[in-house]
Each structure stands twice: as structure tokens, then as C-alpha cells.
Amino acid sequence: MDGYNGTLLCYGQTGAGKTFTMTGGESYHHRGIIPRAISQVFREVHDRPQYAYTIRISYLEIYNEQMVDLLIPGAQAVDMNVIEDKNGCTVKGLSQHVATSEEDALNLLFEGETNRSIGDHALNRTSSRSHCIFSIHVESKSRVDSSDDVIFSKLNLVDLAGSERLAKTNSTGRTLKEAMFINKSLTFLEQVIIALADKKRDHVPFRQSGNCNTLMIANIWGEAAHLEETISTLRFATRMMCVTNDPVVNVQYDPLYEPFTDSQKSELAKRLKAWLDGNDDEIEIVTLRQVKKS
Ligand SMILES: Nc1ncnc2c1ncn2[C@@H]1O[C@H](COP(=O)(O)OP(=O)(O)OP(=O)(O)O)[C@@H](O)[C@H]1O
Secondary structure (H helix, E strand, O other): OOOOEEEEEEEEEOOOOHHHHHOEOOOHHHEOHHHHHHHHHHHHHHHOOOEEEEEEEEEEEEEOOEEEEOOOOOOOEOOOEEEEEOOEEEEEOOOOEEOOOHHHHHHHHHHHHHOOOEEEEOOEEEEEOOEEEEEEEEEEEEOOOOOOEEEEEEEEEEEOOOEOOHHHHOOOHHHHHHHHHHHHHHHHHHHHHHHHHOOOOOOOOOOOOOOEEEEEEEEOOOOHHHHHHHHHHHHHHHHHHOOOOOOOOEEEEOHHHOOOOHHHHHHHHHHHHHHHOOOOOOOOHHHHHHHHHO
């Protein structure tokens, strides 16, 4: 709520409880981190009337190396690119939906959930076959001070697909192909974390994401049969703990609040008068907002 980006991700072997942690079980009592985060965000919005907040939601799935917008009905892999700007990485083309209440945001979560790719294998009947990123975009502006600063931040809630030993999941055909993509992308993630954790390395094999508070939840399946996977997850978590980050607040100047020159003011006054007289219907809400400010 204060302008820092945050990422929370669940990592671990298939069936260890990542989706259960992130989204939750069927009852309200077992709701996961995403619905809890949504509640908390709207509670904070309510408790901070001195700020005007706009909350937007996006829900991205990465399935077999293709990006899918889960909030577009009949979601297909559409044209989206990852672009990097000073606020970090953004997916261009991914839809963002304004949520004015907790209920709106939960509906978007459920809508996205129904579009997710789920498969069935020996270790999990409802295994996520993709990586999913539910993002809460927060934009805020003070209502009380005269500053024109707008603060942006983003909370990414990430449910990674599970790492899996192909022999254990008896995967064949489509499930096998998915598993190979999942394992490949998790290997890339591991390489990035190893590089970020190693202070002596100056090359990181991906974009440096930099300004994000990051928390990883390591999900394990605590049975002897899964000891090997548990050790591998804990080893990865240990590496993750060595990564340091330097989060910053994302502030931008709102160009809509640029002060007007005298000639712009008189032009606006003329157009406003015409609009009030019913002779000019081209004035938009944005213009009225500018006028109010000036
Ligand atoms: N703490 C828990 N309490 C009760 N049930 C749980 C718990 N954790 C996981 N489960 C159940 O175990 C099963 C597997 O969990 P889940 O689908 O969350 O695993 P996952 O790590 O997301 O697996 P995958 O990587 O294959 O998607 C689900 O039926 C889930 O409801």
C-alpha cells in the first residue's frame, strides 16, 4: 500500500500444497493467501480515506512457454510481450480489471481459476500444469496534500507448477510434454536464483528484477518417499535466502496535473462555456479534472 512492489511465490514438488497455500481449499476456513491478500488490501483502502486508491487485477498463466490471459473469456495464448521499464517487468497486452470491492476482486480470481490448465497424474489429481501469477496493482494518490505524485505498486502472487520426477508421476503424452516444459522453466528459475545469490557473479542469466520485496514459500511433502524432492526444495530455499534486494517506492508524476499556461486556461474556459451551452460535446472527463485542479 506504500508503493513497494512485492512478490510472493510458492515453490515445491507436485502435490506438496502450492495451490492449496496460494488459492486455498474449498471452505472459507481454508482460504489461501490470494483471498486473504485481497481482503487485507481492501481493508487498508477503507482505513486510509486520505488516499484515493485504484485497485486493478490481472491473472497470467504461463503454459508450455505460452502466456495466457486468464481474465479474457475463452483465454487463448495471445500477443503479449514482457517489457522492462524502470518499475520492473510488465507484460504488455495483459488485461487489467478495476476492482472496486473485495467481492469484485474475488470474482476475478474465481473467473481466472476456471480457466487454469489442470491435469491429472499419479501424485496429484488436480495438478497445476502451468505457472500462474495473480497480480494486484495498486495506484494511490493523496487526497490531502497538494503533491501531484501518484504511487504505483504491484503484488504478484505466484503459484509455480510443481517440479516432478517423470518416473514418479507416470506421465505420458500431453502430461509428459507439460512436465518437460515445467522442469525446464524451473531449471531456469533456479539458475537465476543461483546467480543472484552469488555476489561474485556479475552476469545473471535473465533480467534483474531488482526492486521487489520477495518472499518464497517452500512447500514440501513430508514423507520418506519424497525425501529427495524435499531436500532439493530446501536447498533451493536456502539459495533464495542468500539473495538480497533493494526495494524502492514507485512514484510517478501525474501528467494530468501539469499546471496550465494562461493561454491554455483561456482556451479551456472558452470550451467549457461552449460545452455548458451545449455547443461542444468533445470535452472529456479528463479535461474537467484538469480544470478543477487549475
Ligand atoms: N495443508 C493442507 N491441508 C489439507 N489438504 C491439503 C493441504 N495441502 C495440500 N492439500 C491437498 O493436497 C492436494 C495437492 O495439493 P495442491 O494441488 O495444492 O498441490 P500443488 O503443490 O499445487 O501440486 P501441483 O504442483 O501438482 O499443482 C490437494 O487435493 C490439496 O487440497
